[in-house]
Amino acid sequence: MTAVIDVHELTRRFGRFTAVDAISFDVKAGEVFGFLGANGAGKTTAIRMLIGLLTPTSGRASVAGFDVLTRAEDVRRRIGYMSQRFSLYQDLTVRENITLYGGIYGLSDAEIRGRGEALIEELELGHASLERVAALPLGWKQKLAFAVALLHRPAVVFLDEPTSGVDPITRRQFWEMIYAAAARGTTVFVTTHYLDEAEYCDRVSIMVDGRIGALGTPDELKRKYGDATLEEVFVRLARPAA
Amino acid sequence: MDGLGKRFEATVALDDVTFDVRPAELFGLIGPDGAGKTTLFRILATLLLPDRGSATVLGLDVVRDLWAIRARVGYMPGRFSLYPDLSVEENLRFFASVFGTSLEEGYRIIAPIYRQIERFKNRRAGALSGGMKQKLALSCALVHRPDLLFLDEPTTGVDAVSRRELWDLLGELKASGLPILVATPYMDEAARCDRVALMQRGRVLAIDAPAAVGARFPRPLFAVRARDRYALIQALHAYPYTASAFPFGDELHYSDTRRDLAPVAIAGELRAYLQSKGFADAEVTPIRPGIEDAFMALMGTPQEAAG
Numbered sequence: 001m002t003a004v005i006d007v008h009e010l011t012r013r014f015g016r017f018t019a020v021d022a023i024s025f026d027v028k029a030g031e032v033f034g035f036l037g038a039n040g041a042g043k044t045t046a047i048r049m050l051i052g053l054l055t056p057t058s059g060r061a062s063v064a065g066f067d068v069l070t071r072a073e074d075v076r077r078r079i080g081y082m083s084q085r086f087s088l089y090q091d092l093t094v095r096e097n098i099t100l101y102g103g104i105y106g107l108s109d110a111e112i113r114g115r116g117e118a119l120i121e122e123l124e125l126g127h128a129s130l131e132r133v134a135a136l137p138l139g140w141k142q143k144l145a146f147a148v149a150l151l152h153r154p155a156v157v158f159l160d161e162p163t164s165g166v167d168p169i170t171r172r173q174f175w176e177m178i179y180a181a182a183a184r185g186t187t188v189f190v191t192t193h194y195l196d197e198a199e200y201c202d203r204v205s206i207m208v209d210g211r212i213g214a215l216g217t218p219d220e221l222k223r224k225y226g227d228a229t230l231e232e233v234f235v236r237l238a239r240p241a242a
Numbered sequence: 243m244d245g246l247g248k249r250f251e252a253t254v255a256l257d258d259v260t261f262d263v264r265p266a267e268l269f270g271l272i273g274p275d276g277a278g279k280t281t282l283f284r285i286l287a288t289l290l291l292p293d294r295g296s297a298t299v300l301g302l303d304v305v306r307d308l309w310a311i312r313a314r315v316g317y318m319p320g321r322f323s324l325y326p327d328l329s330v331e332e333n334l335r336f337f338a339s340v341f342g343t344s345l346e347e348g349y350r351i352i353a354p355i356y357r358q359i360e361r362f363k364n365r366r367a368g369a370l371s372g373g374m375k376q377k378l379a380l381s382c383a384l385v386h387r388p389d390l391l392f393l394d395e396p397t398t399g400v401d402a403v404s405r406r407e408l409w410d411l412l413g414e415l416k417a418s419g420l421p422i423l424v425a426t427p428y429m430d431e432a433a434r435c436d437r438v439a440l441m442q443r444g445r446v447l448a449i450d451a452p453a454a455v456g457a458r459f460p461r462p463l464f465a466v467r468a469r470d471r472y473a474l475i476q477a478l479h480a481y482p483y484t485a486s487a488f489p490f491g492d493e494l495h496y497s498d499t500r501r502d503l504a505p506v507a508i509a510g511e512l513r514a515y516l517q518s519k520g521f522a523d524a525e526v527t528p529i530r531p532g533i534e535d536a537f538m539a540l541m542g543t544p545q546e547a548a549g
Contacts, residue, residue: 038401039372084399138275164399165427167274167442168538172488179472194428195402199492200471218492229491234402 004029004156004187005050009059012045019045021210022059027203029155032178032188034198037207038238043191044160046207050189051158052076064155077106080149083160087145090134094125097133098148105152112151119147139170146177150186157181159190163197175200195231204230206237213237245295248281255281257444258295263423268416270452271425272432272537273441279425280320281444283394286423287317300389313341316388318379320395320425326368330359330378333367334385341386348385351418355411356381373404380411391415393424397431409434429534440537447540452533459531459539461485461497462505464512468521477519481512488538495535496526 003026012020020042027033037043048054050063052072061068064078088097098119102112120129123143133141142162149157159178163171175197178188182202190201198204198218205215214221214237218230227233246259256278263269271279284290286299288308297304299311324333331345334356338345349356359377362370367378376396383391393412397405409431416422416436424435432438433452440447440455448458468474471489478487478496485497498508505528516524531539 038403039399041401161399165275165395167276167427167541168429168534169488169541170274175489176472176475179475183472193399193401193405196430196489196491200489231402235406238401238403 002029003027004031004065005033005061005063005189007050007059007061010046010049010056010061011058012042012049012054013057018210020049020056023207023210023212024059025205025212025215027156027187027189029187030182030185031202032182032190032200034201034204035189035191035207036195036198036204036234036238037191041207041238042210043207047158047160047189047191051079051081077152078155080152080154080157081160082142082145082149082157082162084142084162084164088133088141088148091132093132094120094129094136094144097144098151101148102151107152115151119151123147139166139174142166143170143174143177146174146181150181154186156187156189159188161191161193163192163194171197195229195234198230198234206234208238243282243286243295243297246282246285246292246297247294248278248285248290248292254444256285256292259444259446260295261439261446261449263421266416266419266421267436268412268422268424268434270432270435270438271423271441272427272429272438272533273425274427276443277441278444279441280394283317283319283392283423283425287315287392288312313386314389315392316383316386316390317392318383318394318396320398322375322379324367324375324379324382326366328367329364330367330370331363333378333382337382338385343386345385348387351387352381352384354414355384372400373407376400376404376408380408384415389420391420391422391424393422395425395427397426397428405431429532429537432533438533440533440540442537442541447537455533455536456531457536459497459536461499461501461539462503462508463529463531463535464496464498464505464509465490465525465527465529466494466496466512466516467492467525468516468523470521474516474521474524477516477521481515483508483512486538490534495529497535497539 005027008024009022010020011022035043049056050061050068052068052075063075066074068075098116099112120126163174182188203217206213221233225233225236244260246256248256273279285292285304286297288304288311300314302311335345338348355377359374396408412422435452437451439449475487478484483499485499487494487496509526509528513524513526
């Protein structure tokens, strides 16, 4: 399998503070990759560089075959992104959000109609398609935001704490959507504070103070540190930055 | 609380909520976003009037005795609500002065928490990391030495290490005799409480000691493992006796609709079915349900089905 995300010695400093310190890793096509770390460990800074929103101080990274520094536009066209904080326009309806994002991603009207209908049907949102997004329960919003982030069939989708505060059943339905996307070949790059969810990933990395403190399959990491769960591995490694 | 209810236009935020918190108890409100936890805190902290029902806090009525209640409770809201442009120490001195006391008088009770951030006392509160903001907010809620503490989702968005530290602190505060009502969407944190109320869409689903909540799970439960987890879920969804099948950490939790069959027999049949579907490595083990299993069963229909 080829690397869809290829990161080499990627570094970002803010003044004297090194937020991301020469990290290297790769993520393969169709992989579900869990990007873990304590608050302040540098995850968000790293993600912002990978999606072309922040310039690296040094090192390089390519996403979907394009360099994030020199080809940021090409990268952005081939990725999807969603987070707990920014996902959909709250004052637009479900259908309007789909149309808007379809347009931003450069889909034709016919594609927007076709994929939008399929998406609404798949999420069983038919009865709510004319409702404002603000009126939906959080779990629906997050599932819709994920489906919208996949609308243009990106090579990689970045999910930043997609399930924070979501109820336990919807959280698991969300992960079934992740598995389904990965089974179709989409690479999933996901952060979470729910460490049971980290167990669902093919591989995980744990960032500690700007560096990759550990990287491997959940089983490999548990075996290496002799812990029963990834939560124990995480607590062992990830001291929050002061 | 007795029959508390609150609506916001068409949304029922709280529906007939009744329970009590005992002296020196660490009581957890466990439920996802939209469960009504914040509305409940706002009523108990006298910031919002209930539409129906009544509630007392420290023996005082939340509608009639609001000023007396405000002086005696500590409330840490879910959103960071300190002054970002004031320093750590200025925030503490401000909150102490609002309650007619001083940082020095309140120092002893906040010391176990405040000492962890004291070296940053001249830093702007807005420039603190997430974990440190939580510790400052907790210090500010405690500095006037309240008789009761309300904490609305102190661990949401906080990493697993900081979450454990915070719960250790709550354990110490409880041991000192302070009753605490704390809300969280993390089911695993329920185990740290004396009792919990499981909440969903404005209703209380169950109130019990954490260890007893799992016993409310209505069916035989099994842990199922196989290498290809996504295919395994799909195979379980296609099995005619499946009541539920959900990922749980590195395994799946499966419950079966057949109550008249012994768990060992069910495990044997399921293993045979999975092997027939190509899961040669499938393991099926009867297990005891936990809080999250019980919560999911009590939720009945997920948010999706409610429309």
